[in-house]
Amino acid sequence: RGRVRSIRFDFDTTGFTIVDYRDVPAVNAADLIEKDQPFLVEQEVRHMAEPIVLLAHEDREKILAANVVIEYDEEEPLFDPEKADTVFKEIDILKGDVAAGLAGADIIVEGTYRTGHQEHVYIEPNAVIAVPEGDGGVAIYGSVQCPFYVIKALRCLLGSAHPNVRVIQTETGGGFGGKEEYPSMIAGHAVLLTLKSGRPVKLIYDRVEDMIATTKRHPSIVRHRTGVMRDGRIVAMDIDVLMDGGAYVTLSPVVLSRGCIHAAGPYRCDNVRIFGRTVLTNTPPNGAFRGFGAPQTEFAVEVHMERIAEALGMGPVELRRKNALQPGDTTATGQTMREDCSALMVLDEAVERTDFTRKREEFRGTNRAIGLSLFYHGAGFTGSGELHLKSRARLDVTRTGVRIAVGSTEIGQGTRTMHAQIVSDALGVPYELVEVMQPDTSLVADSGPTVASRTCMVVGKILEECALEMKEKLAGTTPAEYYAHYGEMSVERMYTPPDWIKWDDSSYRGDAYATYGWGCDVVELELDRDTYEARPVKLTAVQEFGRPIHPALARGQIEGGTAQGLGYALLERVVMRGGAMANAQLTNYTIATTLDMPELDVVMMENPYPGGPFGAKGLGELPMDGPAPAVVNALRHLGLDVREIPATPELISACVTAA
Amino acid sequence: MKFVLNGAPTEVAVHPAARLIDVLREDLGLTGTKEGCGEGECGACTVLVDGEPVCSCIIPVAQVAGTEVTTIEGLGGDHPLQHHFMNEVGAQCGICTPGMIMAALSLGPAPTLDEVKIALAGNLCRCTGYSAIYRAIMKWKGMPEVVA
Numbered sequence: 128r129g130r131v132r133s134i135r136f137d138f139d140t141t142g143f144t145i146v147d148y149r150d151v152p153a154v155n156a157a158d159l160i161e162k163d164q165p166f167l168v169e170q171e172v173r174h175m176a177e178p179i180v181l182l183a184h185e186d187r188e189k190i191l192a193a194n195v196v197i198e199y200d201e202e203e204p205l206f207d208p209e210k211a212d213t214v215f216k217e218i219d220i221l222k223g224d225v226a227a228g229l230a231g232a233d234i235i236v237e238g239t240y241r242t243g244h245q246e247h248v249y250i251e252p253n254a255v256i257a258v259p260e261g262d263g264g265v266a267i268y269g270s271v272q273c274p275f276y277v278i279k280a281l282r283c284l285l286g287s288a289h290p291n292v293r294v295i296q297t298e299t300g301g302g303f304g305g306k307e308e309y310p311s312m313i314a315g316h317a318v319l320l321t322l323k324s325g326r327p328v329k330l331i332y333d334r335v336e337d338m339i340a341t342t343k344r345h346p347s348i349v350r351h352r353t354g355v356m357r358d359g360r361i362v363a364m365d366i367d368v369l370m371d372g373g374a375y376v377t378l379s380p381v382v383l384s385r386g387c388i389h390a391a392g393p394y395r396c397d398n399v400r401i402f403g404r405t406v407l408t409n410t411p412p413n414g415a416f417r418g419f420g421a422p423q424t425e426f427a428v429e430v431h432m433e434r435i436a437e438a439l440g441m442g443p444v445e446l447r448r449k450n451a452l453q454p455g456d457t458t459a460t461g462q463t464m465r466e467d468c469s470a471l472m473v474l475d476e477a478v479e480r481t482d483f484t485r486k487r488e489e490f491r492g493t494n495r496a497i498g499l500s501l502f503y504h505g506a507g508f509t510g511s512g513e514l515h516l517k518s519r520a521r522l523d524v525t526r527t528g529v530r531i532a533v534g535s536t537e538i539g540q541g542t543r544t545m546h547a548q549i550v551s552d553a554l555g556v557p558y559e560l561v562e563v564m565q566p567d568t569s570l571v572a573d574s575g576p577t578v579a580s581r582t583c584m585v586v587g588k589i590l591e592e593c594a595l596e597m598k599e600k601l602a603g604t605t606p607a608e609y610y611a612h613y614g615e616m617s618v619e620r621m622y623t624p625p626d627w628i629k630w631d632d633s634s635y636r637g638d639a640y641a642t643y644g645w646g647c648d649v650v651e652l653e654l655d656r657d658t659y660e661a662r663p664v665k666l667t668a669v670q671e672f673g674r675p676i677h678p679a680l681a682r683g684q685i686e687g688g689t690a691q692g693l694g695y696a697l698l699e700r701v702v703m704r705g706g707a708m709a710n711a712q713l714t715n716y717t718i719a720t721t722l723d724m725p726e727l728d729v730v731m732m733e734n735p736y737p738g739g740p741f742g743a744k745g746l747g748e749l750p751m752d753g754p755a756p757a758v759v760n761a762l763r764h765l766g767l768d769v770r771e772i773p774a775t776p777e778l779i780s781a782c783v784t785a786a
Numbered sequence: 787m788k789f790v791l792n793g794a795p796t797e798v799a800v801h802p803a804a805r806l807i808d809v810l811r812e813d814l815g816l817t818g819t820k821e822g823c824g825e826g827e828c829g830a831c832t833v834l835v836d837g838e839p840v841c842s843c844i845i846p847v848a849q850v851a852g853t854e855v856t857t858i859e860g861l862g863g864d865h866p867l868q869h870h871f872m873n874e875v876g877a878q879c880g881i882c883t884p885g886m887i888m889a890a891l892s893l894g895p896a897p898t899l900d901e902v903k904i905a906l907a908g909n910l911c912r913c914t915g916y917s918a919i920y921r922a923i924m925k926w927k928g929m930p931e932v933v934a
Contacts, residue, residue: 248912250822250830251881300820300881301912334823539879539913679875683918687878690915713827713910721903721916726933 128204144324153286164375173374175707176340204409208371211406216380220401228363228398232354240427244701245344251300252337257317264291271310273576280311293569302538304415338711342414349427368403373412386420392428395456418751429756469645469671477647477669498761505640506745510630518575520589528560533574541680553594580745587740644672648753659776663725671732673744688750696758792860802848818858829909832885858884876922878913
């Protein structure tokens with residue numbers, strides 16, 4: 128943290144293109160929720176990975192050898208979110224009377240739960256290529272999740288002098304939220320270098336740079352104070368959520384929002400307060416990561432539920448069954464659950480399928496343990512988000528069939544296949560006749576960002592409606608016949624959220640999400656008493672998400688999300704030293720390999736959501752919420768008081784000593 | 787520098803210390819081999835050198851002089867294992883897939899699940915949780931479906 132005092136180039140700058148903040152044509156800020164993060168530092172430096180000067184050269188070796196000396200006036204950095212004084216966003220959710228609820232409770236259970244950073248580790252790092260086009264235009268080809276986020280940021284950066292900018296998403300080697308906001312930054316950098324040099328610029332982060340500079344999952348500290356009756360009924364929940372936002376706002380307010388809304392878990396309670404804050408610290412900004420705040424707060428509430436069960440001397444299943452949301456119950460925001468609420472269904476299926484209760488007894492006193500988690504995940508943007516977003520989708524008749532034109536990106540989750548299936552079925556044309564355009568912001572409709580488990584449920588729904596409207600217009604002819612007779616025809620429609628959704632942004636009351644997916648994970652693990660390594664042996668994931676559009680792709684979402692969740696639980700520890708990731712390598716930031724993964728048993732249950740295409744809900748993020756609390760609850764079954772992830776051998780060793 | 791690349795004798799004039807992956811991608815235009823970490827940890831850049839899977843990001847091209855190098859392009863695009871990867875959705879984003887497939891080629895005729903896991907232990911996938919990859923390989927080998 129500090130201010131730039133001087134910049135010196137200790138190399139022969141011949142042949143280099145050098146860009147700093149003075150080369151910004153319009154506004155030096157990555158336009159997202161706030162315009163606080165500069166593309167290039169002017170004076171103030173808030174974290175260790177801030178971009179200050181850009182160098183381009185046609186010879187990579189020359190760039191690697193170039194030495195730029197930057198002197199700073201240093202200030203004391205702040206790394207502890209509990210000591211932070213700049214609050215990016217505060218959220219207060221109130222339901223009933225928490226003080227009265229606590230006063231009337233038989234017992235009160237309190238606890239603090241912590242989660243660390245998590246790095247996305249998409250196997251392809253962040254990368255863009257900028258290519259100059261005519262009229263001062265630039266085309267950006269990139270590994271991105273949200274091309275329209277990038278174009279918005281570039282328009283702010285470049286202003287009216289460069290109207291002809293477009294963003295084309297290329298095949299993207301994984302995203303998981305990690306290519307949601309950061310690509311805007313490097314696209315800006317590549318464009319500035321292209322405008323100055325007049326030449327194409329390729330900007331690819333190597334793994335170390337990517338891990339040090341790009342966003343991570345927000346670390347969290349969540350405090351629970353819960354009033355419970357002897358029979359297990361929860362009567363009051365007082366929850367405090369703190370998320371470390373890092374040095375700039377990025378998406379922290381909405382991550383906090385989703386985290387807070389999910390913080391009371393899938394349980395009914397008449398008296399709830401959820402107070403959340405996300406604050407500024409001097410690390411690279413944290414941002415979107417699959418689950419978007421919910422894995423943190425659902426970890427806390429699910430481990431806390433286990434501790435409540437322990438305090439009552441009650442089984443973990445019985446406590447959850449007593450309190451699980453059912454149709455007609457209301458959530459913390461006052462949302463009434465509809466028939467598509469499946470908490471009990473997934474819980475019962477998982478308990479029966481895994482023989483949970485018998486194993487719980489059988490494993491007692493051994494090094495083997497079993498634990499579960501019950502969780503839910505709201506699909507689509509929060510509250511009025513989808514209404515404000517006004518997403519659009521377009522369907523074109525072509526010479527051979529139809530073409531989908533949306534900005535939603537294929538990043539491995541199956542967007543193209545699943546959208547084409549929906550159109551094929553709704554329109555009644557063979558799947559092979561449906562083509563999907565490569566997202567190019569100058570050609571496709573802005574269907575909103577590829578985030579928030581919304582690509583199937585929301586964008587798929589608009590495409591279904593486009594297909595139904597097109598079917599009427601085709602009036603019995605095939606698309607090819609129509610094209611031959613009448614030429615081009617397109618149908619473009621905007622998303623309309625269900626009319627019953629009521630949401631108040633100021634009070635945080637109402638229908639937070641149109642629907643929720645539901646899950647219950649059961650983990651069996653073994654603890655090595657010599658190394659304190661916890662080794663998951665089997666994980667059963669029972670998940671309900673409406674209806675799978677493509678069962679093999681859906682199963683892949685659950686298996687892959689579960690693997691990320693297991694890494695989050697046990698392996699993935701970001702070591703921050705001096706405000707930068709110290710283990711920014713795959714050598715010592717470890718994700719699950721084939722040898723770390725347990726046997727996975729995936730069960731997909733159905734409970735259709737009437738507002739989704741063919742009954743589908745969102746699925747992408749749901750599987751991320753369950754594994755970490757299930758693992759820690761299994762460790763608790765061993766008698767270890769674990770309340771933090773990742774539960775590395777070092778942490779488990781400390782818990783064994785404490786026990 | 788002379789070696790046999792995907793069955794064809796090949797000669798390139800490059801620095802002997804150049805990384806094999808850069809020579810393949812930039813000098814020979816074979817971009818099917820992917821770089822994920824640049825330090826031999828993720829396996830995305832796996833190619834076969836004389837039939838053995840190696841990380842092309844950590845070997846200098848001089849080391850492959852006189853050998854036979856096979857990249858994903860060498861499979862011709864219609865290899866049965868590629869089809870099984872598609873059918874079982876063993877590839878989600880696809881960036882690890884070329885390396886996974888090259889690593890799997892070193893497996894014997896009737897592998898156990900443990901043998902498959904060990905063969906792929908140096909190849910990271912962040913999308914699939916690996917299960918669909920096992921399903922693809924077991925089908926390719928004609929082995930009964932395994933629970934994994």
